[in-house]
Amino acid sequence: xxxxxxxxxxxxxxxxxxxxxxxxxxxxxxxxxxxxxxxxxxxxxxxxxxxxxxxxxxxxxxxxxxxxxxxxxxxxxxxxxxxxxxxxxxxxxxxxxxxxxxxxxxxxxxxxxxxxxxxxxxxxxxxxxxxxxxxxxxxxxxxxxxxxxxxxxxxxxxxxxxxxxxxxxxxxxxxxxxxxxxxxxxxxxxxxxxxxxxxxxxxxxxxxxxxxxxxxxxxxxxxxxxxxxxxxxxxxxxxxxxxxxxxxxxxxxxxxxxxxxxxxxxxxxxxxxxxxxxxxxxxxxxxxxxxxxxx
Amino acid sequence: xxxxxxxxxxxxxxxxxxxxxxxxxxxxxxxxxxxxxxxxxxxxxxxxxxxxxxxxxxxxxxxxxxxxxxxxxxxxxxxxxxxxxxxxxxxxxxxxxxxxxxxxxxxxxxxxxxxxxxxxxxxxxxxxxxxxxxxxxxxxxxxxxxxxxxxxxxxxxxxxxxxxxxxxxxxxxxxxxxxxxxxxxxxxxxxxxxxxxxxxxxxxxxxxxxxxxxxxxxxxxxxxxxxxxxxxxxxxxxxx
Numbered sequence: 001x002x003x004x005x006x007x008x009x010x011x012x013x014x015x016x017x018x019x020x021x022x023x024x025x026x027x028x029x030x031x032x033x034x035x036x037x038x039x040x041x042x043x044x045x046x047x048x049x050x051x052x053x054x055x056x057x058x059x060x061x062x063x064x065x066x067x068x069x070x071x072x073x074x075x076x077x078x079x080x081x082x083x084x085x086x087x088x089x090x091x092x093x094x095x096x097x098x099x100x101x102x103x104x105x106x107x108x109x110x111x112x113x114x115x116x117x118x119x120x121x122x123x124x125x126x127x128x129x130x131x132x133x134x135x136x137x138x139x140x141x142x143x144x145x146x147x148x149x150x151x152x153x154x155x156x157x158x159x160x161x162x163x164x165x166x167x168x169x170x171x172x173x174x175x176x177x178x179x180x181x182x183x184x185x186x187x188x189x190x191x192x193x194x195x196x197x198x199x200x201x202x203x204x205x206x207x208x209x210x211x212x213x214x215x216x217x218x219x220x221x222x223x224x225x226x227x228x229x230x231x232x233x234x235x236x237x238x239x240x241x242x243x244x245x246x247x248x249x250x251x252x253x254x255x256x257x258x259x260x261x262x263x264x265x266x267x268x269x270x271x272x273x274x275x276x277x278x279x280x281x282x283x284x285x286x287x288x289x290x291x292x293x294x295x
Numbered sequence: 296x297x298x299x300x301x302x303x304x305x306x307x308x309x310x311x312x313x314x315x316x317x318x319x320x321x322x323x324x325x326x327x328x329x330x331x332x333x334x335x336x337x338x339x340x341x342x343x344x345x346x347x348x349x350x351x352x353x354x355x356x357x358x359x360x361x362x363x364x365x366x367x368x369x370x371x372x373x374x375x376x377x378x379x380x381x382x383x384x385x386x387x388x389x390x391x392x393x394x395x396x397x398x399x400x401x402x403x404x405x406x407x408x409x410x411x412x413x414x415x416x417x418x419x420x421x422x423x424x425x426x427x428x429x430x431x432x433x434x435x436x437x438x439x440x441x442x443x444x445x446x447x448x449x450x451x452x453x454x455x456x457x458x459x460x461x462x463x464x465x466x467x468x469x470x471x472x473x474x475x476x477x478x479x480x481x482x483x484x485x486x487x488x489x490x491x492x493x494x495x496x497x498x499x500x501x502x503x504x505x506x507x508x509x510x511x512x513x514x515x516x517x518x519x520x521x522x523x524x525x526x527x528x529x530x531x532x533x534x535x
Contacts, residue, residue, distance in 0.1 A: 033383075086398070152398065158384070162350055166349065210385060216385050
């Protein structure tokens, strides 16, 4: 089966695009979860749908339209919510509804759904073109580069934004950068899982990794592994059973999250039983008990 | 020659949503001082210290901290009123403290600084524990460690004694006192509890929208206290 993936050109492209997207989304995912940007990721993917529909109506590249809408929404969110004009969730709700409405109207003007827009909505990894591969590679490179270069300030601002600001970190720029990275990853992941399911790749690997890791580096590594594994398993299952790849990848991630949740719950329970009902804090010694609300 | 003030505030006015939070605030604080900021709830204490660290913008007036506009100096340690964070954040206690260090210091030196401040605050046994499992009082000490690790010249603390028991409070105040004397550290501490600041502060400001008293704690009389807090019986006479 692996032979098929490597032997056939379109399958090889699908495999490479899937892995690149999983690496990129996997590394970004813990930040999305910790900064509670899951709804923003969902919103950006739906905004991209509106852009794709406009592009389809105008006869230009569908992913270009999606990218423009997603990036514009990302910047509006980063700037608008910083100035306190509107809360983030309200802004997403309003702008996504408008974007989706534009998309529906544009599609209605064409009078028929096309394969292009269907791929955009639900993903079609087997239709990955060489140009899509370049986009996936560039997005993965940009994401990895930004996370390596700005890793420390990003972690600090994610831990406590106000303290990071007092320390002199450009927290507004960091926030804008994250929105832009999410928008870019949404566009890159469209071909793999589609606009509807893209938030699975952006959110679930990080949610799984946060159940496992104790430090940011290990969480990012676990998230990357979870994302890549889900894409590989999902692609294989979808290939074998002839099912839509995006939906299968999203379900694999869901099952992975459920399994991780169950395993960590059982481990915690076993540890509590072994320690005779004490928690981690008790083992920390006398320094941990000198507080009024210590336990 | 006089040293430049650690904090200089002239004619500060801050309004939010049509309401005046602070007006006509004047504070000049010499290096090495310990300023206690007291006042009733809603009196503007937190807004004042947030203006000092650049988290609130002044509508009128001048604010200079360590000779610079707010938010410019990197020699300030700040402890927010409610030191909260997402308990899922994957970091050990020592990682959180290390976040307080400025960029560029060497690896070995960083570890040494972190270990020292953890020991000063009795956090060494917790150094390898996930920060998310700490209790409220432990988090308070963790954030204080984060503020102190960069060896600031000015330490701004917003209600640092909330959630700290009597023994912990005594240890904490003695630590502040020794830091002030040994490192010439300037301290600004907000507290709703006058008795806490009256025993350790060199100066006290009673704030309720405007400054009602500014001077040595011993010079504050019952009438001035009552004017700010609206009650007489909370006033504690202190003896030197």
